[in-house]
Amino acid sequence: MKKLLLILSAALALAACKDENPVFTISTEELKFDANGGEQKVFISTNRDWTAQVPQTDTWYTVSALSGTSDTEVTVTVEPYEDATPRTSTLTFDTALGLRSFKITQNGPVPPEQPESSALKVRGKGGRVAFPAVQGYVYEVGETPEWISVAETRKDSVVLQLDTNRTDAYRTADVVLKTTAGAELEKVSLEQSWRNIEPGEVLIEEVFFTSNALPTTGKPDKFHGDQYFKITNNSDELLYLDGLMISEAKYPSSTKTPFEFLDPIKKEACGVGTVYVIPGGGHDVPVEPGKSLIIANNAQNHLATNPNSFDLSGADFEWYDKSTSSSNQDVDNPDVPNLDIWFTYSLSIWVLHDRGFKGYIISMPPYGVTKESYLAGYKWEGKYINHSLAGDFEMSISKAYKIPNTWVLDGVNTAIEEDFQYTSWDESIDAGWTHCGKIDKDPERYGKSVLRKRGNDGKLTDTNNSTNDFTPDSTPSLKKIGRLVKNR
Numbered sequence: 001m002k003k004l005l006l007i008l009s010a011a012l013a014l015a016a017c018k019d020e021n022p023v024f025t026i027s028t029e030e031l032k033f034d035a036n037g038g039e040q041k042v043f044i045s046t047n048r049d050w051t052a053q054v055p056q057t058d059t060w061y062t063v064s065a066l067s068g069t070s071d072t073e074v075t076v077t078v079e080p081y082e083d084a085t086p087r088t089s090t091l092t093f094d095t096a097l098g099l100r101s102f103k104i105t106q107n108g109p110v111p112p113e114q115p116e117s118s119a120l121k122v123r124g125k126g127g128r129v130a131f132p133a134v135q136g137y138v139y140e141v142g143e144t145p146e147w148i149s150v151a152e153t154r155k156d157s158v159v160l161q162l163d164t165n166r167t168d169a170y171r172t173a174d175v176v177l178k179t180t181a182g183a184e185l186e187k188v189s190l191e192q193s194w195r196n197i198e199p200g201e202v203l204i205e206e207v208f209f210t211s212n213a214l215p216t217t218g219k220p221d222k223f224h225g226d227q228y229f230k231i232t233n234n235s236d237e238l239l240y241l242d243g244l245m246i247s248e249a250k251y252p253s254s255t256k257t258p259f260e261f262l263d264p265i266k267k268e269a270c271g272v273g274t275v276y277v278i279p280g281g282g283h284d285v286p287v288e289p290g291k292s293l294i295i296a297n298n299a300q301n302h303l304a305t306n307p308n309s310f311d312l313s314g315a316d317f318e319w320y321d322k323s324t325s326s327s328n329q330d331v332d333n334p335d336v337p338n339l340d341i342w343f344t345y346s347l348s349i350w351v352l353h354d355r356g357f358k359g360y361i362i363s364m365p366p367y368g369v370t371k372e373s374y375l376a377g378y379k380w381e382g383k384y385i386n387h388s389l390a391g392d393f394e395m396s397i398s399k400a401y402k403i404p405n406t407w408v409l410d411g412v413n414t415a416i417e418e419d420f421q422y423t424s425w426d427e428s429i430d431a432g433w434t435h436c437g438k439i440d441k442d443p444e445r446y447g448k449s450v451l452r453k454r455g456n457d458g459k460l461t462d463t464n465n466s467t468n469d470f471t472p473d474s475t476p477s478l479k480k481i482g483r484l485v486k487n488r
Helices: 002-019 371-377
Strands: 024-026 030-033 038-046 050-053 061-063 072-078 087-095 098-106 116-122 127-132 139-141 148-153 157-162 171-179 184-192 202-208 228-233 245-248 259-261 269-272 274-277 292-296 340-344 360-363 383-388 391-396 401-404 408-412 449-452 470-474
Touching: 024 087, 024 098, 030 038, 072 098, 116 127, 139 148, 157 171, 202 360, 202 408, 245 269, 269 360, 340 371
Parallel strands: 030 098, 116 184
Antiparallel strands: 024 038, 038 072, 050 087, 061 072, 087 098, 127 157, 139 171, 148 157, 171 184, 202 228, 202 449, 228 292, 245 274, 245 360, 259 383, 269 401, 274 340, 360 408, 383 391, 449 470
């Protein structure tokens, strides 16, 4: 009997509940989130069944309960957001009273008061260049000049495609990252060089101009075939040295009859008597960081005829001249590539000044400069006064060309103290000078070179002052290594 009464009571209670008016209320009309997202709670008060409907496209938030039969606490979890434009969604409930809903709104991140800034330097060759993108935002790349295009945008970086700079000047642009609403997030100040190698990245490490004396005569042979340059990549990157110019000063720095130029060019250009060029199309002569090229007068095994000399048959390049003098013919090693000759004052063979009276530079011309355009546009003409022992004479500059100082990557002045008059190059290139021997025709100079010093970090020293940077009267580096290995 008691059991029957309990069942009857429950049935009556249920019937009474169903007779109550349906109720469904939501504790808020809108939930607002910032860019970080997070959780917020909504309270549902009801006495009927309900279900929640989340739009299929709104996957950026989740709801802890999608249905219920009574009062329920619902947790809404929103993901972080990086776009500047606010996003909204409507969470709809199907109830006995029909459809009910509330809004979920999330704002984007607040732009920084002070946008990030950085600088980026790019070589003249252009190509793909990447830089880090500001984090925490959906960004767009602002307008760029024609020579820059956006190759790829990633969450953490931007990849640009730069055209080759075919001018003779640096060019700059600001690459700006903005929010989708236009607020500035980051600015990268980009500078593109007009060349692929900057001054100081490739250096003249050594010049061996004295030659080695023969044991039989105490003097070198007249061709000085074992002279060489050692050109070194002093940067931390792989560099391509094809197109590199190697030049000797037109006029000596040590002389008993000094020259006075009526229209000096030293502040703007170097006056040279030779222009020899490493051949290639721009990517044919790679040199790893810290590695060097040996460029020889004659790439021969000079030990075969002079036990005081060295084997240069493994040199990277040699300079070979087609002499017009039958008694002064050059020797060619067919296994070693020759430098291209753009200009030389000599009708026979070019020999480095074996007493060290002339300076040397290495330089890189702008894109598009050819042998023909160079010879047509950079001839050095003018007058100078030769203050000779017999009197002062006005002379014409001949068989000479100019190399703009802006093209020069490195230079070294050589001289002897006894007759030193002036340096070959402007102080911006080399403010000092170095030497082999102390007097003119010093017999002690043979078998010695000028060799650049190294710092504690192992890098070559470069202060644009050869007095500080070079060791004069040095033992040639090739005396220490035996047979040459290319691109050592």
